[in-house]
Amino acid sequence: MATIIRLDDELMIPTDVQSLADFRVWAASDKFPDRGRIDYLDRSIEVDMSPEDLHTYGKVKLAISTAIWTLTEREELGETYSDRTRYSCLEADVSVEPDVVFVSEESLESGRARLVPQASGDPDRYIEIEGSADLIVEVVSDRSVVKDTRRLPPRYYQAGVQEFWLVDVRGRELVFQIHHRGPDHFQPVAPDGEGYQLSSVLGRRYRLERRRNRKGRVTFRLLDQPI
Secondary structure, eight states, rough: OEEESSSSSSEEEETTOHHHHHHHHHHTTTSSSSSEEEEEEEEEEEEOOOOIIIIIIIIHHHHHHHHHHHHHHHHHHHEEEEOOOOEEEETEEEEEESEEEEEEEHHHHTSEEEEETTTTTOOEEEEEEOOOOOOEEEEETTOOOOOOIIIIIHHHTTTTTTTEEEEESSSSOOOEOOOOEEEEESEOOOOTTTTTTTEETEEEEEEEEEEEOOOOOOEEEEEEEEE
């Protein structure tokens, strides 16, 4: 019988989870916690149970994921997911839950990426994305600064991710940076004269806008223009 590490009444980690394969089996089981972000990264299990900041995390994530989902659904470009979507890559030894992930039809058809079905085999029921995603977005929170800015990008690059977006709206200076693949790491895309950055994956130019609504609360819009 496996020994259990109990972090609280709802979060228990089996000590026999020693590899990516072990972690994925656990993540697909009914014993996996249904709250918090739990990632397998750098041969360790990382748990973030902190509540989401409504505006500097939740609201901006919703604005970005909605804009990407609307485009990819309308143009039938592929599949866009957010919120507790499990993404794993054997080559990068990683299994995480990105804030937003997009997989193109081309990647799915070529086998670069695949949707992992539930064990039940029920049609249209999937539990995980495996392989090389086309686009991943990470929104920085107070607990994820080092992970999002230093540790995840090289893993995503190793996984063959084509484009990486980094977003941080916690401070006075808004950070919205698209990265393309360079020879050995992600490289930032320079904004044009209007502040837009090119997304080669989506075939659009993007700029993130932050403003106040009529009630004085912060709100966000992901603006886009054709290439």
